Amino acid sequence: MKRHIDWVEVNAACEALDENEDSLTREIVTRLAEKWTLWTLAELAAADAPMRFSRLMERVEGVSQKSLTKVLRQLERDGLVTRVVFAQVPPRVEYQTTEIALEMLELVHPLWAWASSNVGKFQAARAAYDKRRK
Amino acid sequence: MKRHIDWVEVNAACEALDENEDSLTREIVTRLAEKWTLWTLAELAAADAPMRFSRLMERVEGVSQKSLTKVLRQLERDGLVTRVVFAQVPPRVEYQTTEIALEMLELVHPLWAWASSNVGKFQAARAAYDKRRK
DNA sequence: CAGTATCCGGCACGATACTG
DNA sequence: CAGTATCGTGCCGGATACTG
Numbered sequence: 555m556k557r558h559i560d561w562v563e564v565n566a567a568c569e570a571l572d573e574n575e576d577s578l579t580r581e582i583v584t585r586l587a588e589k590w591t592l593w594t595l596a597e598l599a600a601a602d603a604p605m606r607f608s609r610l611m612e613r614v615e616g617v618s619q620k621s622l623t624k625v626l627r628q629l630e631r632d633g634l635v636t637r638v639v640f641a642q643v644p645p646r647v648e649y650q651t652t653e654i655a656l657e658m659l660e661l662v663h664p665l666w667a668w669a670s671s672n673v674g675k676f677q678a679a680r681a682a683y684d685k686r687r688k
Numbered sequence: 689m690k691r692h693i694d695w696v697e698v699n700a701a702c703e704a705l706d707e708n709e710d711s712l713t714r715e716i717v718t719r720l721a722e723k724w725t726l727w728t729l730a731e732l733a734a735a736d737a738p739m740r741f742s743r744l745m746e747r748v749e750g751v752s753q754k755s756l757t758k759v760l761r762q763l764e765r766d767g768l769v770t771r772v773v774f775a776q777v778p779p780r781v782e783y784q785t786t787e788i789a790l791e792m793l794e795l796v797h798p799l800w801a802w803a804s805s806n807v808g809k810f811q812a813a814r815a816a817y818d819k820r821r822k
Numbered sequence: 823c824a825g826t827a828t829c830c831g832g833c834a835c836g837a838t839a840c841t842g
Numbered sequence: 843c844a845g846t847a848t849c850g851t852g853c854c855g856g857a858t859a860c861t862g
């Protein structure tokens with residue numbers, strides 16, 4: 555059973571982009587695979603409510619303050635999360651996913667599901683490769 | 689109109705994995721966003737035929753020999769491409785996508801299509817952000 | 823032709839200290 | 843609380859030279 559991807563369609567969509575748009579698309583997709591981006595986004599989406607910086611840092615286990623700040627700034631800049639600052643002491647900042655981020659996560663979800671359900675195949679492939687190279 | 693991702697299901701799938709499996713899943717997905725991986729895989733898939741190293745390097749514009757070699761080794765190790773060496777002088781090596789790689793690409797495709805068709809929204813979001821911060 | 827080997831700059835990321 | 847500032851490390855990826 556052969557699979558078909560419509561590469562003509564894919565290429566058409568890509569060619570239609572100018573250089574700036576192309577690099578931006580690449581940037582968006584690439585960012586998804588950076589170390590904490592997806593996890594952060596997923597926690598915010600799962601909460602389905604505004605979340606404070608400190609709480610987010612608890613849930614995204616292992617992330618440093620610096621990295622979390624950076625990731626959130628990038629996500630905010632790309633319109634994937636909203637950042638609301640409450641003028642009070644001590645300060646309070648709430649983050650939340652936007653509609654467009656949820657759209658994106660819906661497309662990422664099947665990829666993860668597929669990868670995790672096929673993890674056995676990958677382990678087997680590696681074992682075979684390593685044996686061949688041994 | 690509210691969107692729903694089945695986070696319960698996602699989490700269930702993740703929890704079911706042991707530590708090794710989890711990190712492998714992460715590795716696979718992460719690799720997809722590395723600089724040349726997806727492009728390489730896409731060229732191989734589009735050709736739908738064995739392709740030589742040099743030809744691949746022409747098509748994946750801008751990749752260095754070193755990077756292409758590394759990417760191909762990783763893909764081979766994970767069972768996403770096959771590598772066939774012909775014992776002749778000058779040497780000839782042919783790469784080709786596997787069935788499982790095509791499955792993966794089918795899941796990645798909609799993500800790219802979505803990102804490129806929404807590139808305008810991202811540009812707008814950035815413009816608004818930069819203006820706010822100006 | 824299809825790689826290895828080596829050097830190098832940049833930056834992702836962590837740890838720590840400090841601040842409004 | 844929610845950051846910034848600074849320092850240090852490791853690795854990604856490019857450039858170049860060499861080899862079976």
